[in-house]
Amino acid sequence: MATKRTPGKRRGKPYHREDLRQELLDAAKAFIVREGYENLSMRRLAEEIGVSSAAPYHHFPDRRALLLAVAVDGYHSMFADAHIGVDNTDPRENLRGQLLNFLRFASGNRRIFALMYESELVREGLAPEIQEVQDLGFRRLHELMMAVAPDLSDRERSIRCATLWCAVFGFALQTNRSMIRTPEPEPDREELAEALVGQALRLLDS
Incomplete structure (x- = not known):
């Protein structure tokens, strides 16, 4: 007899957040203040806030676009x-x-x-x-x-x-x-x- 599985949380890092774009900007700014813009990558940024490595690309097409947004905010x-x-x-x-x-x-x-x-x-x-x-x-x-x-x-x-x-x-x-x-x-x-x-x-x- 097959055992019915209890639904649970999906594995992996969450992507959908209320304001992920702003989270990414805030995390990027904090990273740059701490380590400089030269060392920032999209993958490291995703790790900083606990999302998948693909999630930042839904808001910024590439690293340059992210840096540009941080600079304009500056x-x-x-x-x-x-x-x-x-x-x-x-x-x-x-x-x-x-x-x-x-x-x-x-x-x-x-x-x-x-x-x-x-x-x-x-x-x-x-x-x-x-x-x-x-x-x-x-x-x-x-x-x-x-x-x-x-x-x-x-x-x-x-x-x-x-x-x-x-x-x-x-x-x-x-x-x-x-x-x-x-x-x-x-x-x-x-x-x-x-x-x-x-x-x-x-x-x-x-």
Whole structure:
């Protein structure tokens, strides 16, 4: 006589979840913060959250698409952080505060920042999604500079905007790579950041 089998749980890792895409993004971000984007694979990500190795591909066609989503999310987080503690009643202080917050984001999220600005997403031709969020950032920077220096010609403002950005962005990259050296006593990063931004803002003086 055949024994009737009692239904039980299916073996294997679950795929259907309420918001698996967000779980994958959160896990990818945590992994990158911990180990860097270079070491992330779709298989390792699946293992991180306990799903089958095929499950991530239902939401991201490949590793690049996943990294792209994490990078774009990083830009939006950076834009949101830009206004923290900033005096937006004074145009110069508003610009100063947002530039300092950019440097703080770069310092506090070094591996995410590297994905956003130094990975294959920008090295091998700028991904359209990255182009879009970077353009948004540059438009905001230009608007802030217009408020600070309305009397400059458009051409002169563009030149000074590019120069200011090179100074601030270059500082972010070099400090993240521990490439800045100063005589003793060596100032801390925040002190250097404030000095750098203060000097950069002088570019807007007529």
